[in-house]
Amino acid sequence: MSTLATKDLTIRFGGHVAVNGVTCSFEPGTLTAIVGPNGAGKTTYFNLISGQLKATSGSVTLGGQDLTGQSVSARTHAGLGRAFQLTNLFPNLSVLENVRLAVQATQEGKHRRGMNLWSIWSDHNALTQRARVILQAVAMTDRADTPVASLPHGDQRKLEVALLMALEPQVYMFDEPTAGMSHDEAPVILNLIRELKKDKTKIILLVEHKMDVVRELADRIIVLTNGTLVADGPPAEVIASPVVQEAYLGVSKDADKDAEKEAA
Numbered sequence: 076m077s078t079l080a081t082k083d084l085t086i087r088f089g090g091h092v093a094v095n096g097v098t099c100s101f102e103p104g105t106l107t108a109i110v111g112p113n114g115a116g117k118t119t120y121f122n123l124i125s126g127q128l129k130a131t132s133g134s135v136t137l138g139g140q141d142l143t144g145q146s147v148s149a150r151t152h153a154g155l156g157r158a159f160q161l162t163n164l165f166p167n168l169s170v171l172e173n174v175r176l177a178v179q180a181t182q183e184g185k186h187r188r189g190m191n192l193w194s195i196w197s198d199h200n201a202l203t204q205r206a207r208v209i210l211q212a213v214a215m216t217d218r219a220d221t222p223v224a225s226l227p228h229g230d231q232r233k234l235e236v237a238l239l240m241a242l243e244p245q246v247y248m249f250d251e252p253t254a255g256m257s258h259d260e261a262p263v264i265l266n267l268i269r270e271l272k273k274d275k276t277k278i279i280l281l282v283e284h285k286m287d288v289v290r291e292l293a294d295r296i297i298v299l300t301n302g303t304l305v306a307d308g309p310p311a312e313v314i315a316s317p318v319v320q321e322a323y324l325g326v327s328k329d330a331d332k333d334a335e336k337e338a339a
């Protein structure tokens with residue numbers, strides 16, 4: 076079983092411990108939502124898992140393989156999939172061409188059948204077809220020929236998810252996947268995550284502030300507060316727990332104040 080696990084995972088920024096001894100494992104077939112107040116360490120925890128940040132101490136393993144000292148690309152190769160930074164793309168190439176290149180990078184080696192013209196042509200067609208299927212899944216077929224540089228924000232976010240799908244990772248990591256999206260666009264991504272959940276071989280991690288989304292999608296919730304894991308369990312149980320009520324109290328008070336201001 077390809078379990079993803081962090082053990083005593085810790086990072087310090089000067090005197091500040093942003094992630095503090097987090098020990099947690101994630102099993103295939105489970106979508107785990109990571110919640111907590113602003114500045115709790117959720118994104119930092121993601122960065123430590125995907126390799127964008129190096130831990131001060133502790134470890135990250137996937138299927139027993141120690142990834143702690145590995146680069147981002149080595150972790151990607153091992154099966155950790157985090158949304159691409161769009162800065163890594165080819166801005167003047169079209170959406171379809173970028174997705175096809177991502178598919179190609181993933182399939183490299185799998186579909187190689189020798190260097191004759193027929194195999195190059197049929198590989199190209201198979202890659203294009205796969206890229207089109209992915210674009211359809213993220214409802215971007217009509218953007219296939221648009222240069223990446225001229226995409227509006229919502230489409231950029233959808234493209235990030237498309238590229239993540241092209242990787243076919245063992246672990247899908249979504250960090251606020253619908254942030255900045257319109258009401259029309261967000262359901263596309265949420266539907267996609269629902270579809271991904273059907274594949275019981277995948278591990279899905281989701282950092283999400285919107286509790287209605289968490290409640291609907293998560294099989295399990297873990298809560299970080301001040302970098303520490305303070306709750307872990309089934310959604311209904313965790314949401315009802317005093318620690319979560321307390322962690323979100325500030326948020327709800329602010330929300331109430333905002334609502335009062337708007338009403339005034």
Ligand SMILES: Nc1ncnc2c1ncn2[C@@H]1O[C@H](COP(=O)(O)OP(=O)(O)OP(=O)(O)O)[C@@H](O)[C@H]1O
Pocket residue numbers: 088093111112113114115116117118119120
């Ligand atoms: N590179 C860094 N250098 C210094 N401090 C950092 C760095 N990255 C994060 N931090 C600090 O670590 C803490 C955790 O930040 P992080 O972004 O992980 O929180 P978060 O739970 O994802 O917050 P939010 O919900 O607001 O996105 C914060 O206090 C943040 O200021």
